[in-house]
Amino acid sequence: MAKFKKSSSTSQDIPTAALPDIIFMLLFFFMVTTVLRETTIMVEQKLPKSTQLNKLERKSxxxxxxxxxxxxxxxxxxxxxxxxxxxxxxxxxxVRFVNVEKDKLSEVERDQITMSMKVDIEAKMGIVSDVQEEFREANARKVLYSSLKRTD
Structure with a gap:
């Protein structure tokens, strides 16, 4: 009887030719979808400290x-x-700013918009009360005053 020799020339290597393409696609995806900074703050910001804080549910x-x-x-x-x-x-x-911000939202969410005021601790109360009056005229009833948590 003749012996048949099993000749196998298959390689056990994993093909890596498409790997750089996949890496660059992931890199571009994260570069496009990542938001680094939304606004550049051009005013001084030393926020007051408070004892009771509530965390926001939806920052959008x-x-x-x-x-x-x-x-x-x-x-x-x-x-x-x-x-x-x-x-x-x-x-x-x-009032125009509030209306533009409401237009960015869907109709269901327009009444749920929250205006967050980040007021410097040295700012006078007159400008803050003027802004509050304008919020009332614009029908922006939810006003949030941002502060830092007191550590003592």
Whole structure:
């Protein structure tokens, strides 16, 4: 009887030719979907401290309003300014800002929008009360005052 020799020339290597393509696709995906910073804060921010804080449920329904002295006083002056979305606005423009922010949301979520005020501890109460009045005119009833947690 003749012996048949089993000749097998198959290789046990794993093909890695497509591996760089997969890595670059993942890299591009994360580069496109990652948000590094939403706004550049151009006012001073020393937030007050508080003892009782509540965490927000949905941050997508929050629009931020920053109030404080400008970081560049030679360009913008030394009086407290109102900043929203990388621009300074006047108190009369707040109603328009709120309406633009509401238009970004779906109709169901428009009444759930929360306006978060990040006010510098040195800011005068007059500008804060003016902003509150404008929020009332714009029918933005949920107002949040941001603060830091007291550690003592």
């Amino acid at each position: 329904l929050v629009s931020y309003v920053y109030i404080g002295k400008p970081k560049q006083p030679n360009l913008y002056g030394t009086e407290p300014k109102i900043q929203v979305n990388d621009v300074f606005i006047e108190t009369k423009d707040i």
